[in-house]
Amino acid sequence: MKTTVILVNPKYSGNLGAIARTMMNFDTYDLRIVQNKLGEKPETILNDEAFIRAVHAKEILENAKFYKTLEEASYDIDYLVATTGAVSIGDKNIKRVPMTPRELAEKSISLKGNLAIVFGREDDGLRNEDVELCDLLVSIPTCSNYPIMNLSHAVSVILYELYSISIGNAIPYDTNVKEASKEDKDILLSIFNDFVDKSLIQEHKKPICKTIFKRVISRAFVSGREANSLMCVFKDKVIGSTKNNR
Amino acid sequence: MKTTVILVNPKYSGNLGAIARTMMNFDTYDLRIVQNKLGEKPETILNDEAFIRAVHAKEILENAKFYKTLEEASYDIDYLVATTGAVSIGDKNIKRVPMTPRELAEKSISLKGNLAIVFGREDDGLRNEDVELCDLLVSIPTCSNYPIMNLSHAVSVILYELYSISIGNAIPYDTNVKEASKEDKDILLSIFNDFVDKSLIQEHKKPICKTIFKRVISRAFVSGREANSLMCVFKDKVIGSTKNNR
Numbered sequence: 001m002k003t004t005v006i007l008v009n010p011k012y013s014g015n016l017g018a019i020a021r022t023m024m025n026f027d028t029y030d031l032r033i034v035q036n037k038l039g040e041k042p043e044t045i046l047n048d049e050a051f052i053r054a055v056h057a058k059e060i061l062e063n064a065k066f067y068k069t070l071e072e073a074s075y076d077i078d079y080l081v082a083t084t085g086a087v088s089i090g091d092k093n094i095k096r097v098p099m100t101p102r103e104l105a106e107k108s109i110s111l112k113g114n115l116a117i118v119f120g121r122e123d124d125g126l127r128n129e130d131v132e133l134c135d136l137l138v139s140i141p142t143c144s145n146y147p148i149m150n151l152s153h154a155v156s157v158i159l160y161e162l163y164s165i166s167i168g169n170a171i172p173y174d175t176n177v178k179e180a181s182k183e184d185k186d187i188l189l190s191i192f193n194d195f196v197d198k199s200l201i202q203e204h205k206k207p208i209c210k211t212i213f214k215r216v217i218s219r220a221f222v223s224g225r226e227a228n229s230l231m232c233v234f235k236d237k238v239i240g241s242t243k244n245n246r
Numbered sequence: 247m248k249t250t251v252i253l254v255n256p257k258y259s260g261n262l263g264a265i266a267r268t269m270m271n272f273d274t275y276d277l278r279i280v281q282n283k284l285g286e287k288p289e290t291i292l293n294d295e296a297f298i299r300a301v302h303a304k305e306i307l308e309n310a311k312f313y314k315t316l317e318e319a320s321y322d323i324d325y326l327v328a329t330t331g332a333v334s335i336g337d338k339n340i341k342r343v344p345m346t347p348r349e350l351a352e353k354s355i356s357l358k359g360n361l362a363i364v365f366g367r368e369d370d371g372l373r374n375e376d377v378e379l380c381d382l383l384v385s386i387p388t389c390s391n392y393p394i395m396n397l398s399h400a401v402s403v404i405l406y407e408l409y410s411i412s413i414g415n416a417i418p419y420d421t422n423v424k425e426a427s428k429e430d431k432d433i434l435l436s437i438f439n440d441f442v443d444k445s446l447i448q449e450h451k452k453p454i455c456k457t458i459f460k461r462v463i464s465r466a467f468v469s470g471r472e473a474n475s476l477m478c479v480f481k482d483k484v485i486g487s488t489k490n491n492r
Contacts, residue, residue: 014260022399027389056392078428102410113428132457141410143273146302149402153268156399157406164348164387182324182359211378 001108003162004030004116005155006073008130009037011122013045016061017053018152024057026159027166031064032073032116042066070118070130078113082126082134083158085148098139105161117158122151180227188227188234189214195234247354249408250276250362251401252319254376255283257368259291262307263299264398270303272405273412277310278319278362288312316364316376324359328372328380329404331394344385351407363404368397426473434473434480435460441480 005023010016010033023031035042051058067073074080084098099107108115118134120126131137140157142149149157180188192213196206222230251269256262256279269277281288297304313319320326330344345353354361364380366372377383386403388395395403426434438459442452468476 018396018399021392021396024392025388025395025399027391100410135460140406141413142271143409145273146267146270149271150264150267150398152396153264153271153399153402156395156402160386160403160406163389164346167387214381 001111001166002030002114003028003159004032004077004114005159006032006034006070006116006118007151008034008070008118008126009040009121010045010119010151012151013047013050014053015122015151016045017050017055017057019155020050020054020057020060020064022152022156022159023060026156026163028159028163029060029063031060032067033064034067034070034073036068070133074116074118074133076114077116079111079115079136080134081115081117081136081138082131083117083119083154084131084137084139085125085142085154098137101138101140101158101161104136104138104158105165108162109165115162117155119151119155180222180224184224184227185217185222188217188222188231191231191234247357247412248276248360249274249405250278250323250360251405252278252280252316252362252364253397254280254316254364254372255286255367256291256365256397258397259293259296260299261368261397262291263296263301263303265401266296266300266303266306266310268398268402268405269306271402272409274405274409275306275309277306278313279310280313280316280319282314316379320362320364320379322360323362325357325361325382326380327361327363327382327384328377329363329365329400330377330383330385331371331388331400344383347384347386347404347407350382350384350404351411354408355411361408363401365397365401426468426470430470430473431463431468434463434468434477437477437480 005019005028007016007019016033020031023029033042033045035045046061046064050061054061065073081104117138118126118130120130138158140149140154189210193210196209201209217227251265251274253262253265262279266277269275279288279291281291292307292310296307300307311319327350363384364372364376366376384404386395386400435456439456442455442459447455463473
């Protein structure tokens with residue numbers, strides 16, 4: 001599936017550059033801009049600031065295509081996805097009940113064809129007629145205190161979801177482990193470090209051993225029982241291992 | 247669990263403002279800045295540009311706290327999470343094998359205490375001694391063509407993951423449906439629209455009925471068989487419903 005980003009009447013050049021950069025971060029290259037506000041021109045929005053903010057993704061801006069309507073911009077798109085900002089839970093307007101980016105991403109893996117995500121102007125969002133042209137509506141879950149995200153951040157979050165799913169890198173692992181307390185883990189690490197210090201491991205290798213163990217313990221989210229078992233293991237071995245290595 | 251954002255020697259004021267904004271979007275308010283580069287001062291980085299970019303999240307900048315070291319900045323943190331940019335798969339350096347933001351978020355729901363995410367300087371990232379101080383290492387999966395994200399985008403993606411999990415809004419739904427072709431869906435929608443046009447539904451309600459149906463079909467990812475069944479339903483009912491409603 002190919003992903004396209006369509007911006008409808010974007011206002012700030014800086015956002016355009018930041019969007020190009022995040023597109024390239026997430027392996028997305030087709031940028032289309034609908035520009036139909038009186039007096040706004042491609043060369044005005046694609047200015048130096050846009051290119052500076054794009055950093056190494058300038059080519060995406062150079063290849064960006066301009067259209068007069070969303071309909072024209074989406075001529076070859078199979079799934080047109082509108083984005084919207086604040087949507088309160090329990091919204092009475094059925095037209096505005098959106099999917100989450102996660103749901104979109106989960107669905108995207110089974111889709112064939114061209115997908116485009118459509119983003120509205122920074123201050124107004126998408127007009128109703130543009131939303132109605134779309135097949136799907138997506139909204140990023142945000143806090144009601146301040147639900148409106150910066151445009152380039154919104155693009156980044158949605159492309160992150162689509163990219164993560166596409167590379168199969170977003171599968172959560174088992175979370176049913178009841179973790180050891182910080183105190184338990186600190187005791188375990190301290191015992192392990194003593195163990196390393198007193199062992200016959202070459203001096204210059206000791207720091208890396210400690211770091212690896214610390215990281216392993218953190219990533220494994222060991223349980224209290226596991227931590228206690230390990231403490232015993234290393235406590236008992238401090239003298240033993242020294243002897244064995246002589 | 248409370249989440250804190252720690253920036254180590256951030257360089258650009260604009261990023262600082264954008265970070266404050268995305269923090270508030272994702273219900274995160276505690277910003278700490280480690281500043282120990284010669285000649286850099288809180289008042290220089292927290293300038294007008296930072297406050298403009300923060301938009302409605304200026305209070306987060308006003309309340310940001312400055313520290314000389316990461317150790318001082320994390321005095322009350324139970325889980326200190328380092329972030330890193332490009333990490334190639336198969337990296338030989340074991341110290342640098344990170345979790346994904348999704349994995350961190352999945353784990354975070356079972357943690358109690360204070361979590362802090364630590365981000366390095368825009369051009370350098372975190373120094374090794376700062377990474378080693380941390381309990382966990384996280385990296386956002388990005389494309390190898392251009393793996394380095396804008397700092398505020400990276401903050402946004404990680405806070406999005408933590409926030410989505412915290413509100414339970416990120417559960418994907420079943421994806422095992424084999425979807426109808428675009429052509430099938432278009433025929434179905436066209437038949438449905440004819441049905442609505444010829445029915446005795448009040449004129450002003452017809453457009454919304456069509457829109458709702460279109461969205462329902464899109465969100466349901468109907469199968470070819472389901473689409474065909476629905477076509478028959480609405481084809482047969484066009485005349486019938488008109489009669490019945492008289």
